[in-house]
Amino acid sequence: MELAGVLNYLVGFFIMVGIYGxxxxxxxxxxxxxxxxxxxxxxxxxxxxxxxxxxxxxxxxxxxxxxxxxxxxxxxxxxxxxxxxxxxxxxxxxxxxxxxxxxxxxxxxxxxxxxxxxxxxxxxxxxxxxxxxxxxxxxxxxxxxxxxxxxxxxxxxxxxxxxxxxxxxxxxxxxxxxxxxxxxxxxxxxxxxxxxxxxxxxxxxxxxxxxxxxxxxxxxxxxxxxxxxxxxxxxxxxxxxxxxDPLLATFVIWAMLMVGGSGNNRGALLGAFVVWGIWSGTQFLPWFFADPNFRFFMIGVLIVGVILIRPGGILGETRRVSRVVGASSHTPVKEGGNPKE
Amino acid sequence: MTRPLETRLSPLSRLAGPIRRQWSPGHTTVAIVLAALAIGLLPFVHMGLVVNGVFLGAIIALGAVGLTLIYGILHFANFAHGDYMTMGAYVALFLTASFFPWLGVTSDGFGPFTFGFTLLIALPVAAIVVIAGAILLDRFVYRRLRDRGVSDLFMSMSSMGVAIALRGLVQMIWGGDIETYPRESKQVFHLPMDVRIPPDAIFIALMAVALVVTVYLVLTRTRIGKAMRATADNPELALVSGIGTRGVTWWTWGIGAALAATAGVLLAVFQGQLLPIMGWKFLIPVFSAVILGGIGNPYGALAAAFAIGVTSEVSTQWMNPSYKPAVAFAMMIAVLLIRPKGLFTMAGSGR
Amino acid sequence: MALLEVSAVVSGYGQTEILHGVSLTIDDGEIVTIIGPNGCGKSTLMKTVAGLVNVWDGTVNFRGKDISSTPPEQIARTGLCFVPQTRNVFPTLSIRENLEMGAFLRKDDFTWRIEEMYRFFPDLALDPGRRAGSLSGGQRQMLAIARALMLDPTLILLDEPFAGLAPAMVYLVLDRVLEINRSGVSVLLVEQNARQALSVSNRGYVLVSGENRLEDKGSALLDNPEVSRLYLGG
Known part of the structure; x- marks a missing residue:
């Protein structure tokens, strides 16, 4: 691809990142x-x-x-x-x-x-x-x-x-x-x-x-x-x-915020960049990675994965205690014995 | 001073016996007006649509009873419930359209029905697969979140992620096109008043009744069913009574998933087609039934499901049929306006 | 060896530490009362022993075994049963179903035990199908205690069992608690205004701001003018 083509692609890419941001x-x-x-x-x-x-x-x-x-x-x-x-x-x-x-x-x-x-x-x-x-x-x-x-x-x-x-x-x-x-x-x-x-x-x-x-x-x-x-x-x-369609108009946006870090505005923008990058990048991948259905699956896994592994997202919120970790940081929670909050 | 316990009632397990509903005069008026309206409209309504609505309501009920149990006991809105339905429908599709033919067993048009007897075998298998999936998801997703003590809303949010992932999975495996179970066209039954009943609908109704009665018996007659109601009532007291969370959680998912898988198969039979989005779309009527019936109250969900089924079918007499989910949603909104805790809950109860 | 031995227990909710190292012991067959002002951590102590609140530091030994990291549903199995102050019945379950849930861990046929409870609390036998949520305060307290007794515990924890009851009902419940104790069950009571409780107790503890303040024989605490003035309402 010549330079102008790359540039055009990048401009289009960043417009979408900006809108999703x-x-x-x-x-x-x-x-x-x-x-x-x-x-x-x-x-x-x-x-x-x-x-x-x-x-x-x-x-x-x-x-x-x-x-x-x-x-x-x-x-x-x-x-x-x-x-x-x-x-x-x-x-x-x-x-x-x-x-x-x-x-x-x-x-x-x-x-x-x-x-x-x-x-x-x-x-x-x-x-x-x-x-x-x-x-x-x-x-x-x-x-x-x-x-x-x-x-x-x-x-x-x-x-x-x-x-x-x-x-x-x-x-x-x-x-x-x-x-x-x-x-x-x-x-x-x-x-x-x-x-x-x-x-x-x-x-x-x-x-x-x-x-x-x-x-x-x-x-x-x-x-x-x-x-x-x-x-x-x-x-x-x-x-x-x-x-x-809910996928591109709701779920992708959720994935962006969760990945970037909810509660952090820079995180929200970073998430838009990262997830849109993954979303549009995977179409160049070989084999089933380019399958839009795989990307669908991936967005769901991304949301669940972030909540499970890194609830704060990439950047997280800059403050004293994290909302999710805070509840149990003091002591390990007993297996199965955690009463409802 | 002890607080009166009634104010903290979880509405699940209104099953112990008749209860006194404290209708205020305003609500009685509303109920009478609605009932009068329904009866007054009856002559103008195509009876076939009403009957159709009852069958649709039966499917909604299967989804809603399971969802309301999960809501009442595990305390979060399972946004993946519709996709559990989709999974059930597609597992049955795999069995009837690919696996059994591969074994050399093919069947369509069994008895008076359009589908083959293989679907009767596929249905319990699909239910078991979805139950296993639901329990695995609980083990690897929801239990980890519970143990971390996250808020209920985070649970709902991850269930939305699960819903998307499941739908992506279905689309990856089966593609996004319309599929059908192996089928053969059959004569419909003609009844007076121009009512036509497809034989499949009889099957749907019988399945729904059998399952709802089973769930009722489990909740009121068995040790684990009572433990489920006890946990919904008072989780802490259940724990100190020695009722382990895990067993109750697994049974809740098991019942919910089995009902969802069956609802998915029946919906595919009822609509004569399968689509990966079928479950997600069905989420709106199912959630509407849960809210209309009062969250956590299986009786309410049951009644509300039929109300929604009939209303949304009858609405097609005047409106574009694709508005059906919007009609269900409008009913939910109306209930939120009049009586936010649902039509079938006691005054002062709820979460 | 003491039946229950709580030593230097630290615990609380979320980030908030409520108990800052509380110790107490109960011997077989004793009635022990904990008194203290509102918010001193009495209920938290009970919940910590029952396993509903995590132990951050210190140990809880019951019958010689450390239960400080045992989940609550396992603790019930060891013969330690807890009756919370509020929310102590399953309101939408019937009386009988409440008792069945109390016996959830029993593998044997426990019908006889339910009959025993009906004899012990005749009020409960009047209409066993009645929803627990519609019972009066006193009846509900009886049901809560009966539910906890279904497992044949060796120790029963009662969190303010007399709060909000009419005086006549207080004597009735107190009488039943003594009867339970006579049958060989040790009792740990928490009370805010606890003259009756102390008068029947072998020993008592005064808990203030999540720490032990005093420990003495029940009668001695009653006679202590300072305790009387500060914690027993004059």
């Missing part, structure tokens, strides 16, 4: 810092991608037998013709709003109950969102999906070099989100989140409104995921319900 960060806010088990990242991913796509994509084309009715293309409206780039920013705000509202609804319903309820509810929401986009053709063209999603700042560079520009866009958004999350989790607010994750009862008895803090963290994480989904839509420029 955003999801991983969002999940870190929910799970890493607050201990909220979101099993339906795909739902927020899809909502983010579809929201921005619907707002910016050109109107349906009768010649293409497109079924959806709301063509979006707000940028094309004569009296609001401020260009696609303005609408891009605005649509990110809309994404945040939509994902925030959905996260609020799910959280309100389940965050007062034990953690598994949230996991089950998010799982269901992700599937419901997928089914809605699949069956309600009038919303977003059903299984044919939305294409011709415009590029942000597409006029600035030639289409051949656009990926370089988009990489910068992704990295800027990622950096902003990283700094914001970093700041937020190190604030007193973030300390409360970690206190809740460690011991909900203790946090409650020290007078914190645990439910409200969890709700806020869940919404923040959901918004970040939605933004990741929006960038994804503008990158691949084609989305359909198949895009949001």
């Amino acid at each position: 955003i999801f991983s960060l969002g999940l870190n806010v929910q799970w890493g810092f607050t201990g909220l088990f979101n099993a339906g990242i795909a739902g927020f991913f899809a909502l983010g991608a579809y929201t921005t796509a619907l707002l910016t994509t050109p109107a349906p084309d009768a010649a293409q037998v497109e079924d959806f009715i709301f063509g979006g293309n707000l940028a094309g409206l004569p009296y609001l013709d401020w260009g696609i780039d303005f609408w891009f920013i605005l649509s990110l705000a809309a994404v945040a709003l939509v994902c925030g509202i959905v996260a609020y609804a799910v959280g309100r319903l389940t965050l007062r109950l034990s953690g598994d309820y949230l996991a089950i509810a998010t799982l269901g929401i992700a599937e419901a969102v997928r089914l809605m986009f699949l069956n309600e053709k009038w919303i977003a063209n059903g299984s044919k999906g939305l294409y011709r999603i415009p590029e942000f700042l597409g006029d600035l560079v030639s289409p051949a070099n656009y990926d370089y520009l988009f990489l910068v866009v992704v990295l800027v958004v990622l950096a902003l989100l990283y700094l914001a999350v970093q700041r937020v989790v190190n604030s007193p607010w973030g300390r409360v989140l970690r206190a809740i994750r460690e011991d909900e009862v203790a946090a409650q008895s020290s007078g914190k409104d645990v439910y409200s803090f969890k709700l806020q963290a869940f919404i923040l994480g959901g918004i970040i995921m939605g933004i990741g989904g929006a960038l994804y839509a503008h990158h691949v420029r084609f989305i359909s319900p198949i895009t949001f």
Whole structure:
């Protein structure tokens, strides 16, 4: 492969790492810092991608037998013709709003109950969102999906070099989100989140409104995921319900956070890099390693393996006691005699 | 002062005898309205769909009773339960479509059914394979986590990892395409009111009833079954009474896995096809039944499974059939709104 | 040799050390009471002996064998049975099933033992199919003790068996405990306000902040004005 080809591949690779890094960060806010088990990242991913796509994509084309009715293309409206780039920013705000509202609804319903309820509810929401986009053709063209999603700042560079520009866009958004999350989790607010994750009862008895803090963290994480989904839509420029298969839209992200180190934002980004590297690297391997089904299997083993062998991930959280090891570090636990906590 | 124990009840093993349910007037109203709605809708509903829903409910029930037992005793949501179902279905596929023919035994269209008698042999074998797999997974994954004292949520999370790995395994071995058991088309039974019952459905219903009755008898009549209920009630007291965790854990996985494997085979028969994703997709109705029935309560799961089966089948009269899991999910959400601890739990109980 | 010998035991939950080296002994046939203020580690001591809380340091010897690293379900087998203060029955199981669970480790036909318990606590015989969760406080305490007796223990640990009971019920349960002791079972009692308990005890210990403070004959502790003032409510 010549240099330009390698470079192009690397740019594409790092765009994906950057986008997955955003999801991983969002999940870190929910799970890493607050201990909220979101099993339906795909739902927020899809909502983010579809929201921005619907707002910016050109109107349906009768010649293409497109079924959806709301063509979006707000940028094309004569009296609001401020260009696609303005609408891009605005649509990110809309994404945040939509994902925030959905996260609020799910959280309100389940965050007062034990953690598994949230996991089950998010799982269901992700599937419901997928089914809605699949069956309600009038919303977003059903299984044919939305294409011709415009590029942000597409006029600035030639289409051949656009990926370089988009990489910068992704990295800027990622950096902003990283700094914001970093700041937020190190604030007193973030300390409360970690206190809740460690011991909900203790946090409650020290007078914190645990439910409200969890709700806020869940919404923040959901918004970040939605933004990741929006960038994804503008990158691949084609989305359909198949895009949001739980494997690539939920499980891979979990593997990233667990591998990198939950509770550590640098870990979340490192995990995105490592796991996406493994994911896209294995396709060059010989024999069955390149089998997508093997990679599927591998993601599952990776999640279980990290929990079993190195619960903190590669980087782990920088703090006094590790959450998992702490419980038994003082003394070996008796075989079979460990009462429920 | 001693705290009243009722507030700490685990809802499993409501089996000891009738209990007083403390319905508040609000809930009674809701129940009456729902019942009236159901009866009022009946004339407009295609009876065939209701009957179909009962059969679907039977399969959901097999999954949900096992899942709720695991939830009540081991205290975590087993996200791999659907994939235990898939495993069961595919092991039976291997036996009926590859292994038995290799031995020279082929069979389809046994009696009135579409499948061959080999499936009747394959079913218990599949159950045993899945039981063994579940116990091995407990030994090498969940027990290590329990011994380390991790939170219940970490257990759920690793079960999600297990679910992905199992599905990957199925896809690696069998590929992602649609498969079917060796089958032969058969006449369906025609009943009045335009109800058609495929003979396979009778088999499904009989299997489900037999297994649920068996589980009931195990839980109420046997030493280990009572020990399981005791552990769900009060794990510490069970330990100091000399009830070892290991035996109870293994039996819980054993019963749950056997029910799941059977549910998987029956689902494949019911749908007439196997797909690696079948179990994962079935997780939503199964979890909905567990939550609707009150986590840890096998009776509740049973009743809720039929409610979900019938409702989601009947919904296809007006809605796209692919919305069935969403209907199950919507029922769960509705319950979370009205009565978060499930419809079939006592007031003040739960975890 | 003492039946139970706890020496310099350190234990606690998670990272928190509750007991900082507690020692006590019980001889065959004794009733021993531990008293102390709220949060002094009495219940933790009981759970540590029963194996529910890990021993970090020190030893627990029961009938000459070190049980400090034995899991709780094995400890029950050795003849040491524990009745927790709260959550001491299986609420959704019937009375009879509770007793059957108490006898989980018995290999013989234990129906006679259940009948014996019905005679010993006639309240339990009224309706053996009744769910334990619906029993009154006193009945529940009786069931909890009966469950622990199913294994024919040599030592029974009772964690605040009289807490929250009506005075008449206290005497009833106390009478049963003495009867159990007369049949040859040693008894280790934990009590917060423990005049009755001390008055029937051979010896007593005062536990403060996870450490031994005093040890004496039961009656001597009752007569000790300081103990009386500080730990027995005046």
